[in-house]
Amino acid sequence: MTDISIIIRTKNEGKSILKTLEKISYQKINKTFEIIIVDSGSTDNTLEIAKKFTGRILKITSEKFTYPYALNFGTEHTNGELIVYLSAHCPPVNDYWLYHLTKHFFDPNVAGVFGKEIPIKGLNQVYEYSQLYEMFPSNGSTYVLFSCPNACIRKKVWDRYKFDERVPKKYPNVAVVEDQLWAQMVKQKGYKIIYEPKSIVYHSHKFSLKNLIRNYSGGYFSKEMSDNYSPILSENSFQKKIKMYIKKKINCFKYLVKNHYFKAILWDFPCSILFEVVLFYLGKRDREKEDESNNSFKNNPHNSKRLPN
Template sequence: MGHEKRSVSIVFRALNEEKWFADALQACRDQDLSGSDIETEIILVDSGSTDGTLEIAERFGCRIVHIKKQDFTFGRSLNWGCEAATGEVLVFISAHCIPAHPRWLVNLTEPLLADKADYTYGKQVGHEVSRFSEKQIFAKYFTEHDKPDQGDFFVNNANSAIRTSVWERYRFCEKATGLEDMVLGKALKADGGRIAYIADAPVVHIHEETLKQTRRRYYREALTLREIMPEVQVTFRDFCRYFTAAVFHDWGEALKERCFASVAGEILLFRFNQFWGTYKGHNEHRTLSRTQKEAYYYPASHKRNEKAHRSLIGEAAETS
C-alpha cells in the first residue's frame, strides 16, 4: 500500500523572463523526488510578458495566473499565485533562478513536510554572467552551513518555501516595495514561528540588471527595510564608509581570484549604485547602532558576518 502523496506547488513570478525560464522549469521537472512522496504543480504569475515567457510556461504545463502591471506588487503577485495553488507547501523561485541540485525541492521542503519549520529558504550562487560583487553578496548571506531554526527573520523568496497554512495566516504584504519575504518572516518569528536555512537546496540566481536597475532595487528594498527595522538610518557618512569598504573587500577577493584587471571597474560601479540606492531609500531621521549597521552593510569574514547579522535581525525583532 503506497504512502499518501504530499502536494507541493511551485510558484514563479515573471515579466519577460524567456531567457532563463525554460532552464528553470526543466530543472524543476528533472528533480529527483524518489522516496519523498512529493507530487508537484507549477504556477506562473505573469504580469504582462510580451516575449516568449507564456509560450514556455504553456509548453511545460504551468497553470498561468495573470496580473496587470498596474495591479502588480511583489506581495500581491505571490498572494495571487498562492490562492491558485493546491499544495500543502508553497515553493517560491524567481524565473531567473535555476535549481542547482537534483534534490533541491526535496531538501527545501522536507523541514516543512516534517513540521520542523514553517518557512525555509535555500542557498543562492551567482552565474558566470553575474557581476563579481553580486557573487560576494550571495556568499555573505547564503553560507555553506544549514540553520535548522535560525534566530532571525532573514529569508529570501528567490528560493524559498512556506507551509500553506502559515501563508494563509500571514499572507504577503501587498504594499511593500520589496522584502515582502522579510515582512512576513518578522511577523512569523514574533509569534514563535520557525525559519530554516537549507544550504543543500541551491539555485543559480542570474541578475542581468543595468546599474540603474541595481540602484532602484536597493532603493526599493531600503524603503521596506526602514519599516520593518525602524531604527535603521544610513547617513551620507555611512554611504561613503560602506561603499569604500565594499570596494576594497571585493578588490581583495578579485586579487585572490586573479581577475582584478577585468572586474575592478565593474566592482566600483556596482557598489556605488548599491549603496547610493540604499542611502537614498533610508531618508528618515532614525538611528541605528554601529553594530547593527556594520552587520547589514559592512563586508566582513563570513563567520563574523553571520554572528553580526544574527545580532542585527534579532535586536530588531525584539524591539518590534
Template sequence: MTKPRVSVIMRCKNSDWVIAQALAGLFSQTFRDFELIVVDSGSTDKTLEIVKHYPCNLIEIEAKAYYPGKVLNMAIEHAQGDIIVFQNSDSVPLCEYSLERLVAAFDDAQIKGAFGRQIPRPEAVTWVRRDYEISFPVCGEAPPWITLSLPLAAIRKSIWKEHKFYVDAWASEDTEWGNWARNNNHAIKYVADAIVMHSHNYNLKEIYGRRFVEGEADVFIYNNRDNVFKVCKRFLVSTLRDTLYHIRQVEFIEMLKIPARRFVYQWAYYKGNKLGTKRKLRGNDDTSVGQQIVLKHYGSEREIS
C-alpha cells in the same frame, strides 16, 4: 483527483532567456507531488510559448498590476497544496533533489518556512560572487539578514493564512514575512543542499532601483531610519571590504568600479528610506512611487526578481 502536497508558484515576465531551464529543472525533480502556478505580468517575448509546454495553472496580469506582495497572495489563494514553494523563473535547479530536500524540511512540524542555497551564474562578476558566498553558505546557518529568500523557498499555507505577504511597500516581501515569522517564534530553516542557480550583474541604474525600494521597505519592516552619517559609514566599510576581496581574487579592473557602485548602493537606500519614513509618518499607503522607481531604473521589459 488527489490534492497535491505542494504548490509551486513561479512569477515571470520576458524570461524566455532562462525559463525553459527553470521549468526543465523543476519537472526533472525527484519530488513530483506538486502543482505549478505561473503568474505572468505581461510577457512580450516567447515566455508564454515555453510555459504552455508544461502542465500549469497560468495566471496572466497586466505589467502595471504587478505588486509582489499582492501577486503572491493572489497566487497562494489559488494554490491547493499545504506547502507553498516559490521558484523564480530565473532560478534554475542545479540538482534533481533540490525540491525534495526543501520540502523534507517540513517533516519537522516546528518548521514553518525554508529556503534554499543560491549559487551565482558562471558570468557573475566578483562583487556578486562575494555577496552570494556570504548570504548562502555551503553549510551551517544563513546570515541573520536573510530571513527568507524567494528565488527558492517554501512556507506552510496554514501559517501564511495567519500573516499574508505585506503590501505596505513594493519590495522585500520575503524579508518582511521571514522577519514576522522569526519574531513570532516560527522556525525557518536554511536548506543548503536545496540548490538553484540565480544571480544578477546589476548595473548602476539597476542597483539604484533595487536599493531604493529596499530602503523604503525597511522602514515598514524594521522601522529603520537612515541618515547621512550611516550612509557614509556603510560606504567606507563596504568599499574597504570589497577592495580587499577583489585584491584576493586578483580582480584589479573590477576593483576600480567599487567606489561608484557602493556609493549608488548606499545613496539609493537612503533616498528610499526617506520616502518610506515620510509615507509611514503621513499614513500614506501609495506604493506606486517605489514601483515607478524600479521600472525607471531597472527596465520595464523583463522580470524584476
C-alpha cells in the same frame, strides 16, 4: 491533494524559463507537485514554453502587478500543502533541490524554508563574492535574509499571515522586501524560518545602474525599514557596521583581483560603493526628517489622546 505547489512569476522570461522548468521536471522526490505560472503580461514566448510543462497558467495585468500581490494571487489558486516560490530565471542546480527545500516541514513549527542562491559566474562580478560568501553562505551560521526567489512556505501559515500587499505604498522607494517582512512577521508569531544551503539555484542579474538602485534602495529611506527589516543598515553600533562594511569591500576587491575581473575593478566596484554611500546618506537625511516629524506629532497636545499607553 497535491503535496507541493510550485509558483513561478513570469514576465518575458523566454530566455531562461525553459531551463528552469526542465530542472523542475527532473527533481527526485517522493511527493507530488504541480507547477503554477503567474504571468504579468509576457509578450515573448514565455507562455508557449510554459504550456509544455503545465496547464496552470494565471494572468494578471502589468498595471496590477506587485511582488506581494502576485505571490498571494498565485497561492490562492494552489492545491498543495507546501507552497514553493521560484523565480523563472533561477534554475535549480541539481535534482535534489526540491527535496532539500521541503524536508524540514515535518516540524509543525516551521513556517518557511529558503535555499542558497549562487551566481552565474562572470555575469555580475561584484556580487559574485557577496552571494557566495555573505548573502548565502554554505552553512546557516550567519545572518541570512529569507528570499522568495527560492523558498517554500506552509500554506496553513499563509492562510493566517499573507504577504503584505501594502508594502509598495508603505515603502515606495523599496523594490522588493515582501519576503523578509513576511518572515519577520511569522517569526514574531512564534514560527521558525530555516535556511537550507543544500537547496541551491542559480540567480544572477547583470550589473547595471538600474539593478544598483534596486538592490540598494531597501532600508535606506525609512527608519522603520532600517530598524526592523535591515539590521545591517540600522544606526545601532554604527561604527562597528562601518568597520564590517570596509572589511567586506576589501574582501570583495581581493576576490575580483584573484579572478582577474579587471573591468569590475575599474568600473563596477567603485560605482557600487558610490551608490551605497549616496543612498545611505540620502536615507539618513530622510530618517532624521522622519524622527523630527514623529517627535513633533508626539509633542503635540492635541494628539496625546491618540497615542497608545
